Amino acid sequence: MTSQTINGTLCRFTLLLFMFALFAPSASIAKKTKIFGLEMNVIDRCWRWNPEWRRNRPQLATCSVGFAGKMTNNIGRDLVHYKVTDPSDNPLDPKPGTLRYGATMIKQKVWITFKKDMKIKLEKPLLISSFTAIDGRGTNVHIAGNACLLIFKATNIIIHGLHIHHCHPQEPSSVMGPEQQVIPLGHVDGDAIRLVTASKVWLDHNTLYECQDGLLDVTRGSTDVTVSNNWFREQDKVMLLGHDDGYLRDKNMKVTVVYNHFGPNCNQRMPRIRHGYAHVANNLYQGWMQYAIGGSECPKVKSEANLFIAPKSGKKEVTWRKGNDQNEGSWKFYSVRDSFENGASFTQSELGRLKPNYTTDQIFEVADAKSVRPLTKAAGALKCTKTSRC
Template identity: 45%
Template sequence: MASLAHALLLSCLAAFFASTLQGASPSHKPKSLSTPLPRNYKKVLNTIDSCWRTGSDWAANRRALADCAVGFGQAAIGGKNGKTYVVTTPDDDPINPKPGMLRYGAIRTEPLWIIFARDMVITLENELMINSYKTIDGRGARVEITGGPCLTIEHVSHVIVHGISIHDCKPSKRGLVKSSPTHVGERQGSDGDAIAIFASSNIWIDHCYLARCMDGLIDVIHATTAVTISNNYFTEHDKVMLLGHNDEYTADRVMKVTVVFNHFGPNLYQRMPRVRFGYAHAANNRYDKWQMYAIGGSAGSTIFSEGNYFIAPDIPNAKEVTKREVNGGWKSWKWRSSKDVFMNSAYFVQSGYGSCAPRYSQAQSFTVSPGSMTPALTSDAGPLNCVVGEAC
């Protein structure tokens, strides 16, 4: 599949560079910016999407998705080896979930591939604890999780969340929450993140819409590692993505996260991502006019920005892509930029010496395209409108 993906990308390069871009956004997304973008927008399937989107049999072969991740979360298999569980109701019960509820499937101990019987808006009564070896797959339905606490991935592995809109999440109150078929524990209350990932590994968040939550949109903390965050659409939020708990939590040195093919849309302020201690590879992401900064960090973090498309805001003192959350001592941190495109006077302040490459395994590796390709590669960020019997 990887060779097919690379071939598709290469075949599109000539056509793309001969053309210019002008993007049409799906109805749930804000209109494109008036700032200069390459014109005559030609959609290009990125490495992940070309792995599964070209066939019309996706609904009968959903588990093929689990073979398509790249980067540090490539090994996440979710519920690939389990049965299919169908969510039939938007109702929720955090203590005694019933069959048909999302929570009933998410907390099971066995692997499950979770799908949805129809469009639904789910308002959770308390944070949703997702157990290991689960895929939450929104393809074929319009699924929103909104208006209450949202997703928690804690002390687990092999979780895939795909094709869900998660927005307007709120903090939860202290209370009992079931996290497995045999365990109900008292939770202290979640912060209001869209997706909070604690002490977990092999996690893949793909093609989601995330906006307007009370805390962060995605938090990756407490020594979580082997994560890929891809093809998501972020908008209308302050603190977007946190990688690393705090400046004292040295266990986050093991953290490795790939942030790839995402569209950081209008009305975002900061943290796309903000990194502490660990390593982040941000590749082929589009950034539309952040209000404070795009990529930041502290605590000796390592950041490789590669092939991104940065459109600076019109705010004169917010043109810099980067922000070090420290008064000094950061010049040895490895923060590098390669193949990035900088628009509207955007600029990246580099630092450090020596190699900053992600050192992916052969299975994790992928070709990073020049930044000029990124608007095309991210044109379908967010949930897809997949129709049974047709290619997505």
């Protein structure tokens, strides 16, 4: 038998073993679902297959899609690796080892990780400097019980793998801000994450719930934002895109909402958008009370290949519109390839493509709505152990 024949036989045998391992009856449905979800989810596929991701955490920055684009401005030779070892918080004089120190006191690009599981009770809102990545993978990190996160006039921010919940409003105060500058703050609502005049922000694989105001606000001219793989649950007002009806700068706002899980027990704003543009794709909606997607001031929304599961009783309509201008032809709510269960329905205001017009760094393939369940099965903060993949 020639070496070529032996090699061919070995290749065929290896292929048969692989096919048997993948499709054998003993393989659990959960494992097959995870494999399928990883193959279809272009963000997770970029890094979760790699069992050595801990050795090169900043590789995550190359995996983002949507309007935030690739986050490669967050990495490079001048990147500082900073580890949070202390869950305490001092708003005006941050101690080395705390989250606030890493987010405000380092005047370079910084990649923040956590030494261990921890619950951080912020005394005041945490202002995050530009070119900061907060990476909670491999630990169980909760920011909860008081103030939460504020991205104010900052750019190139990654927030990944955190549990953020039970956030409360804050009275006017002063805090240490970016570039080691003390910043006076007015009243701050009880949002989990609030963006104010921010740009190029990627929020991925976070779990957000039970905050006094909302879970995510994108306001006052913020743009180029991707919200992906998050789990939003147990909340009245979930996601607000656009400051108020009179804030015209939000006409330039562009937000991608992809691979997220909304519910259970979410009421409204998934998202609610004013003025700007939102591409809402491959998300799972586990019911709503008032509506899922709504807006005012003539927003543009392309809803693409989402799975809308209407509540058993109550409102079945996905959309909501505020104002008399909804019948004047300027509204653009467009549904394409969406899937509807339990009687859910989507009232389109404007037919047309409403393309996001992504650049090569932003574009991604939207999967069929039939794939949404496995695509979003791992939404929220991942459980990554030292002995297994995420």
